[in-house]
Amino acid sequence: MTLHARLVVTRPAFRLDIELHVGAGEVVALLGPNGAGKTTALRALAGLTGLSEGGHIELDGEPLHTLAVEHRPIGMVFQDYLLFPHLSALDNVAFGPRCRGASKADARRVAAELLDRVGLADKATARPRHLSGGQAQRVALARALAVRPRLLLLDEPLAALDAHTRLSVRSRLRHDLAGFDGATVLVTHDPLDAMVLADRLIVVEHGAIVQQGAPAEVARHPRTDYVARLVGLNLYRGTAAGRQIKVGEVPFNVADPLEGPAFLAFSPAAVALYRTRPDGSPRNLWQGVIEGIERHGDSVRVHLGGPIAAFADITPAALADLDLTPGRQVWVSVKATETHAYPA
Template identity: 65%
Template sequence: MTDARKKTSSATGATAAPPPAPSSAPALDEGLDARLVVERGSSFRLDVTLTAAPGDVVALLGPNGAGKTTALRALAGLVPLSDGGRMRLDGAELSRRPPESRPVGVVFQDYLLFPHLTALDNVAFGPRCHGASKAEARAQAAGWLERMGLATHAGSKPRRLSGGQAQRVALARALATRPRLLLLDEPLAALDARTRLDVRAQLRRHLADFEAVAVLVTHDPLDAMVLADRLVVIEDGRIVQEGTPSDIARRPRTDYIAHLVGLNLYRGEAEGHLVRIPDGPALTTADDLTGPVFVAFPPSAVTLHRGRPTGSSARNLWHCEVTGMEAHGDQIRASLAGELSLAVDLTTVAAAELDIHPGSEIWATVKASQTHAYPA
C-alpha cells in the first residue's frame, strides 16, 4: 500500500473499548482467504478467489448479473457456499458459521437502519448483541457517532437524517462490533451527486483508519478508484482482471473494463509497431511488440476531419460514420462505426464547426504516440 493508504489506529471515544492487541499469529493466518463458489441451478456459477491482508480495501466491479452481490452475500454468510468453497478469516474457517457469529460488519445499499431507534441506539445495537450492557453499548455508540461527526444527531431517528448522515450511521453501526471483515454494498449509490462527493471523501478517511479487511461492491468506477487499494473485476461469475486502480485503468483486458475507465480497446496480433485487428484495420503503435496484444487509447486522442486529411502526422487514419452523440461532462462523446468502431470526445464548439450529427461521414486520426499496446 502507499503511505496515503496505510492504516493508523485512532480513538473511538473515551468510553469505547480499546482496540484489540496485535495478533501474534503468522502473517499467512491474517486477513481474508476465500474461494467463493455458489451455484444457482444450471444457469449461474460463481467461482471467485479473494485474498486480502489486514488494512486492505478491495473493490468488486462488474456488469449487472456478474456475481458481485452474490460474492458479498457469500462473505457475509447470507448465501451458502457450494462444494469447493471456503472462507477463512484470520486463520479461522467460517464457511459453516451462521452470519450472526461471524466477525463481519455489513453496510447495505439502503442502510437498513431501524426506523424506530435513534441513531445512538442503532449504533448500540451491535455491541448489545455481543453482550455489552445497555450503558456500555450506548457509550461505545456515542464514541462512534462523535468520530463520524454525528454527535449532535445521536437522538435523531433515521427519517430525520440526510442520506449522507444515514450512511455514516450505518457505517458506525457496522464498525461498532469491531469486525475483522467490513462489507459495503454500493455504499454511495443512494446519495445525490453533491452529497456523494463529500461522503466519498469521508468514507475514504474512515476506511484508511480501518485495521482489518474491507470489501466493497460498486458500479461506479470513481468510487472504486478513490476508495480501494485493489480492484477485482468479475464477469459471468469469474475474475477477468485484478490489480491496483492505476494498473486496471492503464491496461484494461475486457470491453467492459475499457468502457468503465473510458478507453477504446482492441485486441490483435502485433508485428513490431503494427497491430493487426481481426476483421479490422491495422493500428500503428509506439510500442514494439510481437504476438497477441491489446491496444488502448482515450477518446480524447482521436481527431476528427470532415474530409480526408492531408499533411497529418497521425499514423492511424479511418473512414467512419457517426452513429450516436451524447453529452459527456462538458464535452460531447460521439460513437463512430466503419473501418473501426471507436468513441471520440470533442468540445461543443468543435462539433458545431465540423457540423457532425448521426449519419455524418467523418475521418478519424490517432497518433501512434497516443496509443498504448501491451501483451494480451
C-alpha cells in the same frame, strides 16, 4: 488479519466462482455490471447465501464458512442502511454489542465512541428519520464497526445518496475506512466510488474475475469492454509485431514495441476526424462512418462505425465546422503517441 476465500455459488442460471485475498487494512472493491454476481459474493461472505461445493472462506487462517451468521466477526453496511427506525442513532450503534452480551452501559459507551469517530456525536439521540442520507450512512458504518469486526462488508455504500451528497460522503468514508485495521470488501457499480475508496479493484463479469489491480493500473490498461467503457477508453484486441498492432484489417503504429496478442487503448479525445483525407497522411488513419452523435460534458461524442468501432470526442465548434451528420463518411486518425499497447 487476512481474508482468503473462494466463493462458489451455483444457481440454475448463474454460477459465481471467484477467489478473493484481502490483507489487513486493505480495501478491495468488487466492481461489475448488473447481474455480475457482486452482491452474491458479499452475501456469501456474510453467510447469507450458502457456498456451493469447492467454496471456502478463511479469516486469519480460520474457517469462517463453518460459523453461523451471528458468530462471524463481520460488520455489514447494506445499500439502504437498514437502521432501526424506532431507535436513536446511539442505540442503533449499541445494538450489535448488546446482542453480543455487552451491558447497556458498555454498549452505549462503545457506540458513543464510534459516533464520535464518524463525526456524529451531536446526533446520538436523533432517530434515523431525522438524519440526512450521509448521516444515516455514517451511523450504519458506526453500527457495523461496533461489533469490532475483522471483516467489513459494504454493499453499494453510497448508492442511496444524491450526487452532491455523494461527493462529500465518499471522501469521508475513505477517511473512516482508513482507520479500520481489518479487511474491507465493498461492492459497487460506480467506478468513481471504486477508484476513490479502494486500494485494489476486482472486476467481476458473469460470475468470474476478469481483471484486478490497483485502480490506476486498471484504468490505464483495461482488459474488457466493460472496464474500457467505465474508464472512457476505446479498447481493441489485436496482434502485435514490433511497433505495429493489427486490429482486424487496420494497422496501428504504437509507441512501445510488443509481440503477439495485444490490447490497444486510446482516449476518445485523442481521435481526430477529417472530411477529406488529411495531408501528409498521418499514421493510424482509417475511414469510418458516423453512427451517432451525443453531448458528452463540454464536448461532443461521435460514435464511429466502419472497419473498427470507436468513440471520438470533439468540440461543438469542430462538429459544426466539419458538418458531421449520422451516415457520413469521415477519415479517422489517432497519433501513435496517444495509444497504449499492452499484452493481452
